[in-house]
Amino acid sequence: MDSSLYKDLTVSRGIKYHYYYSAPQDEKPTLLLCHGFPNSSRDWKQQVAYFKGEGYGLLVPDMIGYAGTDAPEDTALYAHSLISKDIIDLLDAEKVEKVIGVGHDWGSLVVSRLANYFPDRFLGFAFLAVGYLPPRAKNTFMEDMAKAKAAFGYEPLGYQVFFMEPDAADNIEAHWDSFVSHMWAKDHSVLRTHFAPLGVFKPHLLADVKHELAEFVTPEDLAYYKETIGSGKKINGGLQWYRVFGKGIDLEDNKGIAPGSIPVTKPVFFGAADKDYVCLAPLHTQITGGFCSNLTIKHFDAGHWVLAERPSEVNQELLAWIKDL
Structure with missing residues (x-):
């Protein structure tokens, strides 16, 4: 990924984010790509190269705790509502309006919370390996x-x-x-x-x-x-x-989510990794299908790191879904 396209921004709560940004062409939407553990924005290098070539905008942060972004020691600063607002600050800084959220692993949780807190900012939501994650109400x-x-x-x-x-x-x-x-x-x-x-x-x-x-x-x-x-x-x-x-920090944090925003009505893509032995495809397919009414599911013969293991297939299926939005 082109290092010259990386920027730093201190968001409204004082956390410094390091992120990649490439502007869209021909009024195409921007893809927000959120990585998981134990990765960084580099995790999306195959998708960045492909979708940049297709003219889409790309905003790819190092999530809080990783690589060039701050990693505070206070666990409470990783509350999902706070991270969601951080991402909106990044989008606002780049004046991005037409956004499609794409998440993998813990990035899928961030995209899920963006769907809960800021649904009007997005055209749709895509999840890879880990599907939509509804907020927990209790620790089970x-x-x-x-x-x-x-x-x-x-x-x-x-x-x-x-x-x-x-x-x-x-x-x-x-x-x-x-x-x-x-x-x-x-x-x-x-x-x-x-x-x-x-x-x-x-x-x-x-x-x-x-x-x-x-x-x-x-x-x-x-x-x-x-x-x-x-x-x-x-x-x-x-x-x-x-x-x-x-620590149950999410349980208190989730109280700020309006119950009516938990079902997702915007278009959703789920890329199931059929050889993932951690985030089991049948479970995530069932959960995502239970909360997302406008759902497209594609199965990939891959493990958890599907975006790196099957980049061409993932990119092509995502592109086809995006074009249908």
Whole structure:
């Protein structure tokens, strides 16, 4: 991604954001691309190249806690309503009016909250791997994991308990190569056997278990992420997103969402990753379908990192959906 197109903006609450911006051509809309854990705006490099070539505008932030954007230590500053307003500040700074929100992983949560708080600013919403996430009204995390284990034989989100631990950043940094090889393993089933289930990932990490990396992970990617999130406890910013749930900060924050804005009536695209053993495609398809009335679903033969593993297919399906808006 062209470094000359990156900017910095201190949003209204004092957080500095680092973001990529390319203006649209021929009055086409702008795509807002929101990444997840443990990534950065670089996660979208394939989509940026493709949609820039098609004349679409692109606004791609390093989300709070990552890369060039501030990473405050106060977990409360990662409340979803605050992040949503940050994103609107970025759009306002670039005078962007016609917007399509696209999210992956935790980025899907941000796009979900933008749909709840600021639906009139968007033409539609797209979700990859992780679908629309309705706001929680109560904490049922452990209950949900028990139900998932009964249904699927393991807890798809069990790793999050480790990510919420106070020393998680230290352990990840000390065993960085093992961490990376689990996150971006070539074998999709590694997430099922060595990562997702409750209590499984931490001992594998501390034992420095390593796996063959996926082909889409380049040496340049590895060097970039080592520098931006793999040293100096920088990964701690990304882990704050999990602690928002662990501390129940989202429960109080969600009280500001009007009940009538939880169902999404604007057009929605969901790209399901059928080999994702963490964010299970059937569950996310069911949840998204239950709340989004104008829904297009496409299935991809890919794991969690579908936007990097199947970039051409994802780009083409997204473009077709956007043209139909």
